[in-house]
Amino acid sequence: MRSLTRTAAVLAATALVLAACGSEEEPAAPAPSAPSTSAPAAPAAPAALSGSVNLDGSSTVGPFQEVAAELFMDENSGVRVTVAISGTGGGFDKFCAGETDGSNASRQIKESEEEKCKANNIAYDFIQVANDALSVVINNDNPIQCLTVDQVSQIWDEGSTVTTWGDVDGLDLPAAFASTPVTLYGPGTDSGTFDFFTDEINGESGRINTTYTDIGEDDTAAVVGVAGTPGGMGFIPFSYYQETKDQVKGIAIDDGNGCIEPTPENVLGLTYTPLGRGLFTYFSDVALAKPETVAFAEFVLDNAIEIAGLADFVPMTPEQIEVQRAKVRALTGN
Amino acid sequence: MSITSSTASLPQRDSIRGAPPAGERAFSIAFSAVLGLGIFVALGGLAAILIWAVSAGLPRLDWGLFTNAPSTARIETAGFRTAIFGSLYVIAGVIVLIIPIGLGTALYLEEFSDRTSRFARLVDLNIQNLAGVPAIVFGILGLAFIVRGPVGIGFVAAAGSLTLALLVLPTIIVSSREAIRGVPRSLKEGALALGATPWKAVWTQVVPYAAPGVLTGAILSVARAFGEAAPLLLVGAVTFVTFNPRFWSDGYSVLPVMIYQYATRPQASFRLLAFAGVLVMLVLVLFMNSFAIWLRNRYERPLQ
Incomplete structure (x- = not known):
């Protein structure tokens, strides 16, 4: 009996060891090496490109980079580009651990994330890839057309005392609607959209009316919530608002210069403040040492307007693109 | 009645x-x-x-759904080919891992261990508790120990297999134990009386008659693993892969993750694709389960 007990144990152990051995055959992702600014020259013959570029991060930027990756691979079939979506914060978490080549972000990198990157010896830089008008949306039955930044903040700030729409200062609402309770929908704390909105509206990233409904990374859930609740209100990226204009109403924002609608023109004209923003992709120095990553970054900028059109984003202006091109050239030493 | x-x-x-x-x-x-x-x-x-x-x-619903790669620029002709491969790779890994480990554990606990010993009771208790642990916790475990940490194989399909194998092991162990317990003791005792070693008696008399029950456990486990999205999101199933994945390197995607992603997109054509993805999954699950049931029926012999 004893020896057989051992046999069974040995068999089970062998299976485990086999599994473990197999895993050792393939080394883990290359360990982050010391920062180096000298990247090799940009590829002379793009047809010979191979290797991989893996991107992670914002759910707002993800669909843009998916289109970019697809068009890029049409021309460079040897390169394997993948795009994952785990939120701007979740993306930086992996990026600063050296696990991804690029991180999509709907805000700038935070100090705490910078420190993590630094601790792991990861140098990086970012390019802007598109523009966004972060849209504040309400239910179609809501008569409001425009809110000031202060009014939005009164509703969304931490410790807000607003419970019905009538509680909001300076609104001239029909009595029937004034008693409608305010119900808030917004993305979770891993989202760059959340950080950006709270920073711009409430003055501090992460500061929010804690009674809001957290819809995670699923911006469509905010649309569904607002569309189904008469007193609903939420904030979503422009690409989501553009597709759901028949379900929810985007309101104009008054930042002291009158009511400005969330439109591509107003974002590009820099009048849609404070919620007009850039969308970014961060690349690590290790990734930029690979010709395929550089080629991909250049491809994104060369085709930024076409990609934005296909993916329903607010494109960059030719001037913005030129600035980003110069940046890539400086990064790669060309 | x-x-x-x-x-x-x-x-x-x-x-x-x-x-x-x-x-x-x-x-x-x-x-x-x-x-x-x-x-x-x-x-x-x-x-x-x-x-x-x-x-x-x-x-x-057309063949392109099975043969085309995912596409965001051309949603109308997008398919799930790479996610189907990803799912099949992950599931193949799960099957290879759980059948020997699950059956081995069940055989040890039922046939070879002293059931009153402290060790056997501890293993027993742990398996029962593991069965109640939420899937997302296994995802976190997989991220910390399999993707990063001691095993450190990175965000690859093999990491998904290992994580899901841990998730469904309790299911297959518990059902295999039930199957082994259902085999009459007299069969094994008869073999022992005729001079067979305990191992031989178990292998030739107990395992064949327990096989259908073990396979039922495997079907349940694999079906559950096939539909899991949450733990795989943590261990690196990405949302956009247009090339067929490899097992030990590169990003991979699986069907449930793709369906989840597409269902959250604002474009109606993506949500339509999500529904089509559900159909692809149903077809694959029904196909896999029919095969497993056919296999089980083949092995189901009446006791003589």
């Missing part, structure tokens, strides 16, 4: 031949109604999902 009538009629033996009392009849009718309701809920649920998915996803 026979149970209710025999137990309820014990005190009044004379009435066994006659009509059962009214109360008992009402009880048995109510009991059949509950059973019928159970069947209705189970089958009705499945039928509702099938009808809903088919009616919503039908406009997109």
Whole structure:
């Protein structure tokens, strides 16, 4: 009996060891090496490109980079580009651990994330890839057309005392609607959209009316919530608002210069403040040492307007693109 | 039915031949109604999902769905090929891992261990507790120990396999133990009496008769693993892969993750694709399960 007990144990152990051995055959992702600014020259013959570029991060930027990756691979079939979506914060978490080549972000990198990157010896830089008008949306039955930044903040700030729409200062609402309770929908704390909105509206990233409904990374859930609740209100990226204009109403924002609608023109004209923003992709120095990553970054900028059109984003202006091109050239030493 | 009538009629033996009392009849009718309701809920649920998915996803149902790669620029011709490969790789890894480990653990616990020993009781308790751990916790475990940490194989399909294998091991162990317990002791004892070693007796007499039960456990485990999205999101199933994945390197995606992602996109054409993805998954699950059931029936021999 004893020896057989051992046999069974040995068999089970062998299976485990086999599994473990197999895993050792393939080394883990290359360990982050010391920062180096000298990247090799940009590829002379793009047809010979191979290797991989893996991107992670914002759910707002993800669909843009998916289109970019697809068009890029049409021309460079040897390169394997993948795009994952785990939120701007979740993306930086992996990026600063050296696990991804690029991180999509709907805000700038935070100090705490910078420190993590630094601790792991990861140098990086970012390019802007598109523009966004972060849209504040309400239910179609809501008569409001425009809110000031202060009014939005009164509703969304931490410790807000607003419970019905009538509680909001300076609104001239029909009595029937004034008693409608305010119900808030917004993305979770891993989202760059959340950080950006709270920073711009409430003055501090992460500061929010804690009674809001957290819809995670699923911006469509905010649309569904607002569309189904008469007193609903939420904030979503422009690409989501553009597709759901028949379900929810985007309101104009008054930042002291009158009511400005969330439109591509107003974002590009820099009048849609404070919620007009850039969308970014961060690349690590290790990734930029690979010709395929550089080629991909250049491809994104060369085709930024076409990609934005296909993916329903607010494109960059030719001037913005030129600035980003110069940046890539400086990064790669060309 | 026979149970209710025999137990309820014990005190009044004379009435066994006659009509059962009214109360008992009402009880048995109510009991059949509950059973019928159970069947209705189970089958009705499945039928509702099938009808809903088919009616919503039908406009997109074609071969391209299986053979084309995912696409964001050309949603109309996008397919799930790479996610199907990803799912099959991950599931193949799960099967290879759980059958030997699950069966081995069950055999050890049922046939070789001293069931009253502290160690066996500890293993037993742990397996039962593991079965109740939420999937997302296994995802976190996989991220910390398999993707990063000691195993450190990175965000690859193999990491998904290992994580899901841990998730479904309790299921296959528990059902394998039940199957082994159901094999009459006399078979093994007969073999031992004829001079077979304990290992030989177990391998030739117990395992073949327990095989159908073990396979049932495997079917349940694999079906669960196939539909999991949450733990795989953590261990690196990405949302956009246009090339067929490899097992030990590169990003991979799986069907549930793709469906989840597409369902959250604002474009109606993506949501249509999500429904079509549900159909692809249903087809694959039905195909895999039919194969497993065919396999089980082949091994199902009556005891002689």
